[in-house]
Structures are given as structure tokens and as C-alpha cells.
Amino acid sequence: xxxxxxxxxxxxxxxxxxxxxxxxxxxxxxHIHPRVQAGLxxxxxxxxxxxxxxxxxxxxxxxxxxMAVATAAGLRLSILPMVAVGMLxxxxxxxxxx
Numbered sequence: 103x104x105x106x107x108x109x110x111x112x113x114x115x116x117x118x119x120x121x122x123x124x125x126x127x128x129x130x131x132x133h134i135h136p137r138v139q140a141g142l143x144x145x146x147x148x149x150x151x152x153x154x155x156x157x158x159x160x161x162x163x164x165x166x167x168x169m170a171v172a173t174a175a176g177l178r179l180s181i182l183p184m185v186a187v188g189m190l191x192x193x194x195x196x197x198x199x200x
Contacts, residue, residue: 146181164199168192 128134134142158169172188179187 150181150185162199164192164195167195 154169154172158165168188168191171191172184175187176184
């Protein structure tokens, strides 16, 4: 097998074990402290920020506009539709702006 496939499989295994381990640890508690719950609820936004920030900072008008549209959509929509709207906006702008 190629080294790329091994890296993908290794990354998948580590991701699975991390998620499974987190589930095992949290399932041992009857109640989760509100601060822990708030931290867990903030994870998706933190991950999206770390993925989007470099593209927006080093990007051009298409990336900036897509980020603005996604931010506006995020005020009204849940996370999945917000990401879809932002991605669609970026594809359309990159195609039309060149």
C-alpha cells in the first residue's frame, strides 16, 4: 500500500479512538457540569474558525465575501446550512471572478 493510504487510515483510526475515548469518559458521569457542556458546545465553532481563518486572511475578495455571507447565514441558520451557504457562495464567486 502507498504511504498516503497508510496516513489516511492512521488518521481515521486516531480520530475514531479520540471520539470513542471521549464518549467513554463522558458516559461515566451522570451529569455533565454546565461549564463542560458549554465548552463542548463551542468546539464546532472553534474548529470552523481554525479552518476558515487562514483562508480568509490570505484570500481575496471571493473568500472575504463568502465569509461575510456565511457569517450572516450563521445568525439565522444552524451550522450545516451555514457551511453549505458559505461554500456555495465561495464556489460561485471563484467561478465568476476567476
